[in-house]
Amino acid sequence: MGQKKRLVFLTGAGVSAESGIATFRDAGGLWEQYDVSEVASHEALMTNPELVINFANARREQCAKTQPNEAHHIIAELEEHFEVYVITQNIDDLHERAGSSRVIHLHGELMKVCTMNRPDIPLPLPEGRLRIEPGETNEKGETLRPFIVYFGEAVPKMSDAIAITSEADIMVVVGTSLNVYPAAGLVDVAPSGTPIYLIDPAEVARPGNFHHLRTVATEGMRQLRTLLVTP
Ligand code: OAD
Numbered sequence: 001m002g003q004k005k006r007l008v009f010l011t012g013a014g015v016s017a018e019s020g021i022a023t024f025r026d027a028g029g030l031w032e033q034y035d036v037s038e039v040a041s042h043e044a045l046m047t048n049p050e051l052v053i054n055f056a057n058a059r060r061e062q063c064a065k066t067q068p069n070e071a072h073h074i075i076a077e078l079e080e081h082f083e084v085y086v087i088t089q090n091i092d093d094l095h096e097r098a099g100s101s102r103v104i105h106l107h108g109e110l111m112k113v114c115t116m117n118r119p120d121i122p123l124p125l126p127e128g129r130l131r132i133e134p135g136e137t138n139e140k141g142e143t144l145r146p147f148i149v150y151f152g153e154a155v156p157k158m159s160d161a162i163a164i165t166s167e168a169d170i171m172v173v174v175g176t177s178l179n180v181y182p183a184a185g186l187v188d189v190a191p192s193g194t195p196i197y198l199i200d201p202a203e204v205a206r207p208g209n210f211h212h213l214r215t216v217a218t219e220g221m222r223q224l225r226t227l228l229v230t231p
Contacts, residue, residue, distance in 0.1 A: 005169040007082035007228070009075055010186050012089045014175020014200060015217045018069040019094055021062070025177050026202075042152035045145065050134040056146040057131040060110050063092045064130055071174065071217035072098035074225050081229050082170075087161045089176060089183050091148055104164065106157050106183050108148040115142035120156045122147045158182050165189040171196045172224060175217050178204040197224055 013023035023029045024036075038044050039055040076099035078084050086095050086103045091110040095103045112122040113132055123144075126132065132144050149155055161183075165171065168190045177200075178184040187196060187208050198210035199220030213220040 004081065004083040006164075006167055007078060007084045008165050008168040008171045008190070009084070009086045009174060010088075010165075010171065010176065010183070011075075011086060011095070011174045012176025012178075012183075015071050015075075015088075016066070016069070016090055016092055016094055017175065018071065018216060018218055019066045019092075021066055021092060021094075023175070025179065036151065040148075040150055042150045045150055049145070052150075053132060053134045053146065056110065056148060059091075060130050060146075063110050066092070066094065068094040068098035069218055071221040072100070074221040075174075076100045078225065078228070085164045087164065087183075087186065089180065104157050104161050106149065106155055106161060108146070110146070110148065112147040113144045114147040116145050117142060119145070119147070119149075119153065155182055161186055162189050166191065168194050170194065170228070172199065173197070173204075173210070174199045174220065176200075176204070177202075178206045197227075199224065 017023055024031045039052055045052045072094045075084065075086060075095065079101060084100065084102065086100045088095055088103060088105055089107050091105065091108050093109065093111050109122060111125065113125055114121055114123055115138065136144050138144060165186050166189050171190045171194055173187060173196065184206060190196060196208060196210050198204065198212045199215065199217055201214055201216055213223050
């Protein structure tokens with residue numbers, strides 16, 4: 001058997017929507033209910049850490065109650081046929097829980113924490129807990145914060161994501177409005193001529209020569225599996 005082709009996914013909130021996690025920019029999405037600059041920016045973390053940390057705590061508690069859906073599972077199962085990489089903007093751990101082995105989290109991981117001084121180094125949550133308290137320190141006296149890339153912060157995983165995407169044979173974009181950069185720019189990084197599938201019930205914010213499957217992630221992934229895996 002020859003070498004497996006490289007299949008690169010770029011996923012966003014829409015892939016987890018059918019697991020019950022709200023997206024950001026749809027009607028009823030999180031950014032309709034909350035001001036992003038107050039709960040998800042570096043500036044807010046510095047000036048009102050209590051609000052930012054408690055917002056992450058609430059989302060972490062919610063995430064722990066959800067399960068991966070069929071879209072996450074099909075993406076993981078495709079490793080049997082392809083060298084699959086999942087580059088995700090999501091901070092949930094549903095791709096990992098579905099069994100994907102190569103997951104790059106561009107915007108951090110909800111189920112991990114880090115320190116204020118080293119936001120690039122993930123640490124486990126304090127034993128047995130889903131919450132951290134504002135001002136809480138670790139055993140070295142360093143102040144803990146969510147391991148989330150907030151607006152106004154660097155995206156350290158972007159260089160890995162670019163290197164992976166630049167060698168894609170096939171790219172699949174699932175459930176992201178492609179509003180947020182640098183992540184959205186990855187669709188320009190795949191070698192020219194690489195087929196790019198887009199699974200999203202709606203239009204996205206930037207143009208591209210996409211094969212658009214206009215449906216939800218679970219149904220779209222079923223269709224894509226049929227297109228990519230010939231029995
Ligand atoms: P958005 O909320 O901007 O976009 C979600 C996309 O998912 C939209 O294009 C929807 O049409 C689509 N969608 C909704 N339900 C779906 C379903 N069941 N199946 C498939 N697609 C569905 O979310 P993102 O693009 O992920 O960053 O947002 C990008 C970043 O903005 C997030 O990572 C977050 C946010 O602010 C940070 O907080 C740093």
